[in-house]
Amino acid sequence: MSDVSGVNRQFLLAARPEGMVKESDFEYTETAIPELADGQVLIKTTYISLDPSMRGQMENRADYVAPLAIGDVMRAGGTGEVVASNNPDYPAGTRVQGTFGMQEYCVSDGKTPPFKVFADDIEPTQALGVLGGTGMTAYFGLLDLGEPKAGDMVVISGAAGATGSVAGQIAKIKGCTVVGMAGSDEKCNWLTGELGFDAAINYKTQDVGAELDRLCADGINIYFDNVGGEILDLCLARIATNARVVICGGISRYNLSGPIPGPKNYFNLVFRRARMEGFIVLDYAARFPEAVREMQGWINEGRLRQSVTVIDGFAQLPQALIQLFAGANTGKMMVKVT
Ligand SMILES: NC(=O)c1ccc[n+]([C@@H]2O[C@H](COP(=O)([O-])OP(=O)(O)OC[C@H]3O[C@@H](n4cnc5c(N)ncnc54)[C@H](OP(=O)(O)O)[C@@H]3O)[C@@H](O)[C@H]2O)c1
Numbered sequence: 611m612s613d614v615s616g617v618n619r620q621f622l623l624a625a626r627p628e629g630m631v632k633e634s635d636f637e638y639t640e641t642a643i644p645e646l647a648d649g650q651v652l653i654k655t656t657y658i659s660l661d662p663s664m665r666g667q668m669e670n671r672a673d674y675v676a677p678l679a680i681g682d683v684m685r686a687g688g689t690g691e692v693v694a695s696n697n698p699d700y701p702a703g704t705r706v707q708g709t710f711g712m713q714e715y716c717v718s719d720g721k722t723p724p725f726k727v728f729a730d731d732i733e734p735t736q737a738l739g740v741l742g743g744t745g746m747t748a749y750f751g752l753l754d755l756g757e758p759k760a761g762d763m764v765v766i767s768g769a770a771g772a773t774g775s776v777a778g779q780i781a782k783i784k785g786c787t788v789v790g791m792a793g794s795d796e797k798c799n800w801l802t803g804e805l806g807f808d809a810a811i812n813y814k815t816q817d818v819g820a821e822l823d824r825l826c827a828d829g830i831n832i833y834f835d836n837v838g839g840e841i842l843d844l845c846l847a848r849i850a851t852n853a854r855v856v857i858c859g860g861i862s863r864y865n866l867s868g869p870i871p872g873p874k875n876y877f878n879l880v881f882r883r884a885r886m887e888g889f890i891v892l893d894y895a896a897r898f899p900e901a902v903r904e905m906q907g908w909i910n911e912g913r914l915r916q917s918v919t920v921i922d923g924f925a926q927l928p929q930a931l932i933q934l935f936a937g938a939n940t941g942k943m944m945v946k947v948t
Pocket residue numbers: 660661662663743744747768769770771772773774791792793794797836837857858859860861862863889890891892934935936937938939940941942943
């Protein structure tokens with residue numbers, strides 16, 4: 611029995627998005643808080659993560675995770691606290707993170723949905739951001755695929771976002787020269803001022819090709835791509851010999867419908883003896899603890915910072931996802947469940 615009373619607020623998938631995600635693609639509902647069976651715990655969500663990949667999961671296509679059915683609780687990562695427990699391994703008060711969905715309460719037996727307990731010295735916002743999925747993406751994408759060496763010229767798109775801002779800082783720690791691209795002067799100033807990037811390009815107002823020519827005259831050794839599209843093409847045209855092009859994401863295409871053109875300049879990979887490789891961070895799960903340890907060290911030394919954009923209020927969830935695609939976030943976008 612759960613002695614927690616009240617309702618469980620939820621957002622369900624109401625419609626497959628066409629073009630940009632809309633509020634009408636979500637349905638708000640309230641259900642009873644479920645009773646607990648033996649071995650189960652009741653988790654109250656505290657923060658819910660907004661991720662570009664949620665757009666793909668709303669479509670009806672098989673991917674690296676199963677698509678959602680209409681009427682399903684929207685899938686989302688989050689942090690929470692056990693508020694009632696029929697499982698001695700997870701007493702009330704245990705702080706956890708997992709795929710709890712866009713809902714205020716979630717029942718789990720620890721396996722479905724799976725969750726992990728996070729340490730006392732980790733903040734929930736860190737567990738979702740710099741030490742969570744996007745931090746792990748930056749770490750393994752840059753280090754395993756990018757293989758940075760001191761002196762490398764590293765270019766990062768989506769640089770002021772959760773993944774890009776961490777990838778750029780790790781590249782600086784490794785002794786690289788780092789150029790970030792972001793969608794506002796404010797974000798660009800933050801990258802060069804607070805995060806120590808060497809330069810930043812506002813891709814919305816500046817001539818990206820001309821800026822890359824100016825800043826990366828000897829070519830790009832690592833391009834960490836979060837956006838795809840024209841920016842990928844402009845970078846492919848400027849790669850150095852033996853460059854590594856890390857395909858992390860392609861947000862410029864996520865809200866497009868119809869056939870999407872491939873990069874025109876891919877053949878430069880041949881001329882430059884370069885490598886272009888995609889990855890899915892979940893494949894690195896067994897190595898997350900090693901990455902968290904190293905990144906905590908950098909945080910403690912003041913060499914790695916995280917920025918979060920926290921939107922207050924459960925009701926804001928659909929709008930927060932829409933705003934993620936509009937670039938309203940600096941660093942990790944999340945909703946605080948209040
Ligand atoms: N491979 C993996 O395992 C993996 C794991 C996690 C994330 N990812 C990918 O990594 C990328 C970043 O994800 P994140 O969670 O860190 O999100 P994020 O970068 O924090 O947020 C998305 C940012 O993308 C920018 N953006 C939106 N539309 C754009 C467009 N048309 N062209 C260029 N930039 C655009 C916006 O910033 P501006 O103001 O700069 O436009 C926005 O703030 C995404 O593509 C995501 O799918 C991949």
